[in-house]
Amino acid sequence: MRKYLLPFAVCSLIFWSCDKKQRDPFATEKPDESRFTKIPLAGNFNEPMEIEVLDNGDVLIIERHGKLKLFQAESGNTIVVGELEVFPEREDGLMGMAKDPDFNTNNWLYLYYAPASEAALNRISRFDFVDNKLDLASEVIILDVDIYRGCCHSGGGLEFDAQGNLYLGIGDDSTPFESSNFNPIDERQDQPKNVDAQRSSGNTNDLRGAILRIKPNREGGYSIPEGNLFPLGTPKTRPEIYVKGNRNPFRFSIDSRNGNLYWGEVGPDGSEDKEGRGPKGYDEINVATGPGYYGWPYFVGNNSAYWKYDFATGESLFQFDPNEPKNTSPNNTGMGVLPVAKPALIYYPYAESEQFPMLGQGGRNAMAGQVYYREDYEKSDVRFPGYYNEKLFIYDWMRNWIFTVSLTEDFEYDTMEQFMPETHFEKPMDMQFAKDGSLYVLEYGTFWRANNDDSGLYRIVFSEGNRRPDVKISADRTVGAAPFTVNFSSSGTNDPDTDDQVSFHWEFGENGTTSTDTNPTYTYGAPGIYSVKLTATDLKGETSSSFLEVKVGNEAPTVSIDWQGNRSFYFGKETISYAVTASDKEDGQIDPSQINMTIAYLEGGYDLIETGHQEEILSVGESYINEAGCKACHGISNESVGPDYTSVSEKYKNDPKAKIYLIDKVRNGGAGVWGEQIMPGHTHLDEIKIGQMIDFVLGIANPTGVSGLPASGKYQVENVDDPEGFYLIQASYEDRGANGIPRIKTTGQLKLRNTAVSAYSADHLEGAARANPEDEYFVQFTTSESWLLLKDIDLNQINKITLSILPATTKGKIQVRTGSPDGRLIAETAMLTNDSRLASDPNEGWFDFSLTIPETDYYGDLYFVYLTDEPISIWNTFNLSTLKFGR
Template sequence: MRIAALAFAVLGMSVWSCSQKDLDPFADIKPDESRFTKVTLVEKLNEPMELEVLDNGDVLFIERAGKLKLYDASSGQTLVVGELNVYLEHEDGLLGLAKDPNFEQNHWIYLYYAPLDYQPDVNRLSRFEFKENLLDLASEKILLEVPVFRGCCHSGGSIEFDSNGNLFLSMGDDTTPFESDNYNPIDERQDRPANVDAQKTSGNSNDLRGTIIRITPQPDGTYTIPEGNLFPPGTPNTRPEIYVMGNRNPFRISIDQHNGNLFWGEVGPDASRDSLKRGPKGHDEINLAREAGFFGWPYFVGNNKPYWKYDFEKQESLFEFDPAAPINTSPNNTGIENLPPAQSALIWYPYDESVEFPMLETGGRNAMGGPVYYREDFEASDVRFPGYYNGKLFIYDWMRNWIFTVSLTENFEYDTMERFMPSTVFDKPVDMQFGKDGALYVLEYGTYWRAQNDDSGLYRIEFAAGNRKPIAKISASETTGAAPLEVVFSSEGTLDFDPQDQLTFEWDFGDGRGKSTEPNPTYTYPNPGTYSAKLMVKDQEGEQVETTLEIRVGNSRPEVSVDWGGNKSFYFDTEPIAYQVHVEDAEDSEINQSAIQFSIDFVEGGYDLIGTGHQEEQVVLGENYINQAGCKACHAIENESVGPTYRNVSKKYKGQVEAKAYLVNKVINGGSGVWGERLMPGHTHLEKEQVEEMVSFILGLEDPDFGQDRLPLKGMYEIKSSENPDGYYLIQASYEDQGANGIGPLKSSYQLFLRNHHLMAVSASRFENTAKANADGKNFIRFTEKNSWISFDQTDLSGINKVRLLLNPGNVKGKLEVRLGSPDGELWGSTEILEKKEGIAFFPVQIKVNPISGFKDVYFVLRTDSGVSIWNTFNLETISFER
């Protein structure tokens, strides 16, 4: 028992008699991520959509294919407790779930779904009874049916209740973006399909699509209209249910239960570039409505960036829409012509870096609105979030896999945001909600769109202010090798965040004989076999965790290496380099030379850099690009998803001479008709060279020799100079042995990574008291304190005899030292004392260095007696290692 808890018991005091700050040490201090634990409840779901946490800890959630499931907290089992027959094409299905505010008494839940085999085509909001853990289909009360066009896109479907018992339901614009080049779809031509003009839906005051409605359900299954909606009942050519209109695809919404604020994530259009004829590129939005309003679509995006009124017949831009006085003059509009003033988004961001919100990163976009947290709303459990998050909005992005918390001002304007659990993996979060216990429950959709994903699931994020479980880490000097195999085990990295806890260790080496209580024991496996070594770690209060590591004895992993005749960190000017691939294996009497895979690739950059060293698997550039571009959200290699599998694409185009050029064009510019009616949007933001690698990987699935130009295992390779500072050479070799002594084949890979010898200072490995700056079109490092530094780790200095810098000392009088091993290590070279040159910003400085060979950590350290601050800095733009 903790001392604080004991004191309360002895004094007979109620914990509620103290202030929240007394009970909550993290009321004002941001807790470390290590205090949060992501607990797996259910995995391998089939397109989970929305969840509801019940007061007893059970969790109801829906899957798009029509199933209602229940996670039973007491047993840990997941049960199918109801199923609807739903129309499952495009983005429809079972989309929304909410429990009634009086669920514990009336057992009502609300579902929003697309009924199958029902005419006319509608999406439906219904109330059902949920009793004894079963959905009573016969109890259905249909509150609302929304006519829809079963053709493409944007169904929305999120349901939430406010503290007054009002139900909010979000609906998408039911409009295809592809007919309008992924800008705003306002095609008014009468001979066009019915779903190409969003002025018919989200810009239409007389249509519920593209809106978030607010209604008050009644006990008899009807509803009334609360005061304060956008259009009072009886207003001609309007729907009184509308609370906010002008939405494209408000996929997830939330209500601040303390003040009624409505938040939602708006999934924006796909255009990747601004257009002089059409308007702005696509942005996703996080929106806030304190009262009813019009939020711009299809006339504005983001902070009211205006689109052009566009004549599709004449292909002419007529005028920019005015956010102060938007008008809907479309012949498809059945509502009012003069719309309310457009409201700006709270947060907005495009595919590329956001100027206003750069912390939101880049890439695909699917913004979601999560809950607002108030600690006092939840029971005083051991897992309740701390008061630090009081009043903060949780937002998340389905494509970018992040969660942020947003703080607002007293006037509910944007103030700040910060990443929540940045090192934790979230696989396409699709809904989240705080349970009665104050833990955060997160539903994750998983990698592939329209697929049952192994990485989908239901999770609970718990906070621990008191005693926390230890974190166990296990590693070994060897995990494979010939018998007898001596293994040095390590528990390095094992820790407990409670400083007073002492940990005990229990090892079981998995062969029925070996055990140990040492933190880092050594054990010898005498016989071949596969063994599961287990480490159990226990703290002094009895909390324990365990982790395992597989040890395979009887076959040693092959050793693969490449003798490279040039510098092993950099490439310079065009020159031939001698190389030779070596493979050795203790069990294979003869190395199968044809089984050795060897490649040298020049990579243009723009994606995560690939490190060096021994790996079990060789990197395939095309697949690497596919993974990082998020393409597997719609396509998988083998399993069906939204688009065709890569395997089927490879089969279809096998042997076709023009296949690569054709598919590269398809990926970049988009297209439809080959694999069905659904249109694949263009990917103009991807570099052509990267798309070519992606297509080569796909075509190579059925034709392993496609595009392969096998290099000899010994020879000369001509390195070519490049002006691209981000480009690098990736040299790889791998070999899989034949297995031995009952242990299957093992594979080893060797990688050598050569980067341009002209480096941006911002690409350094580590930084101390420096800042990355972006000003006047330049990216550079600001040294903000005396003795601040940057380092380039494990750099091959062979052949380097000078270092050239491009720098600007600003108002600081000082010098840069180049040191090896540490900031105070061996002095390799230094500039003279430098100071600002009038009329010159950045200027070159050359440092003569002593010849040295081998790999070293290289530090650039600022030495100065001048005052240095964030406003008065020494600045470094580029570094060139030269021969």
């Protein structure tokens, strides 16, 4: 009988495996993004750095300024559970965290931090974490790292591998600001040592610029595991080094199956190659299947080589050889000849990458997450599917994306694709798969070195069968004085599997009050900041939640602009009277001198203006600044890595050459004006967009065209003939704050556009289509009762609208209606055909038809509705090119 047991066992195994695969319908098929749900858990962190997800779903979070916080899954609360005294300047502070592989039994937590009491070292220590509290008295020192602590690239990531080895990533501890964005290898002895990364990243006898691999001892200290880059006892080396030649290996992971090390390397800022110096900057994703040297400061990207450059004479001596890199710096205490340099797995510059164009362009800050193995996690309802098996998750802090990377059997690059491309991630800082196979993501928030309101901890879960509801939460207002009544809305919430049949549970954050209404109204009685939670449950019991914050105690100011001219169009040279008023419940009567009134003429881009929220309306320039990610390094009024925009505006407000100078500065980079910090070049940005960014910055202290307008007066509109240009009229007032609620700024805005409006740029179309054959732009009406919409149209002083039309063979008419497609009729054409065109103009092509508009003070949405009794085909559509508003 025994000989039959093996075939039976094999068949059983095959059957079990097939059955298992069948239970994962997305083993090879890519799931739709709607099967993933991003669940907000906590937020408002002060520079969050790393997370550790515990087996019970709680999450530990470290903040750079020294706090250890705990998100408690059961209650949803986040509490402070420990605080270290750290040196928080530059990039130091509390930088890294890892829980012991046996954390569930020994409660050991490892932290990498800059002790406030030590002048020139960073430290790994082990602490006991018991009863949700970090025991500072239990500290056991594992490793001290000597550093310069004068500038940059502290690194700090901590991770354990499957064998219990602890990895630490350390940057080159070198300033990039004195080397024109190329490699810092300044050997001059009269210069600070941190301008030469050959003393750190290129030095085999130095722990910096490396990823270390050690085995922590129970009593403190560490031992050296076998297999590091330099065997114990090798002269002029440090045996702790696993990989060397790193600039700033900020986030990394170790493959749980094969021990491969993956990391993101934050690269230099150079935007262009330069003969005699070296290549442009690249960020990198690297893989180490064993110990090795990865090039910095002599190579970057695909082993692109820098030159040996003499900073004293300005002479380029020779180009470094990746097959035999040599460190001849007098600041080097290690080996003179380094190991053969290994190229990056993935690398990309500021501009679009030729090799990896899917990664986009712009700011960059590469980081590496984990390789996912489905079988490593519980057979939960939320674990990721087999489609992502053996794929590496990478992410970029600046570009706000996550990609998954597939590798070959030899761990070389194969393919990549963006993960959840329709979902926004705001500066992803760390990510980790939990025991149940869900993915936790830590987001830093918009501004660098700031306590960002939009920082947060999120959990991404997968739904294999029934999908969780997609929850949308909104309110008609979120800031106001007490008592404060808010109308909440769940509009947009949907369930992809049950035709939007969901139930709602609202938690208003005050006195435990809840509601099950779809769109409830709630009145807050006392000042405070309240977290509102909306949970949606589908017919099968699956739930999802979303949050928003309500601030009670300070009413937003109101700002009103009384503009005596038309509020939608400018008509040429004329003088317009205006008056601005503002009121605030808490501040009382407002002095008109406290109102900021500006008028600017902007060339092009009327339809690109972002109106934003009531409290802050954005101009074109600020919209482009947001789009380019510039606020990561520059606040409007708060200094960050670079100067705040208000200070820049004040510095250059009386300089007539400021715009040209600053455009060049943005495009080509530089340093010296605001300190040693170098701003990288941005040659990948369109120069016209950069100009509009500069207009916004300069306009803070000296608005484009006009500076210091009074709250009331007269303004001279010029005769400008630009179909895309517009006047931007803005008036704002910022209150003083009240009852613990911060200051609120409200901006009123008018946009005066050219009277010739392209139908193609309509705000909305229904039953019509935009067409652009042979560089012509117009709208085709494809059904009767189809329409186009123009928002915020002021008909005051308008007595005619001239339509440029091409009826083809269709017989139909255009009606002009207010408020809706079936709203009040104010004008309509006759029934128009090609014969109408011939009667108007014997030449072929477009012809004009004028509509008389009765006197009215209507201001609002304007609909142009097409009516016909004839069938319409693609060959005989009624076409509309422009609408000219006249008086």
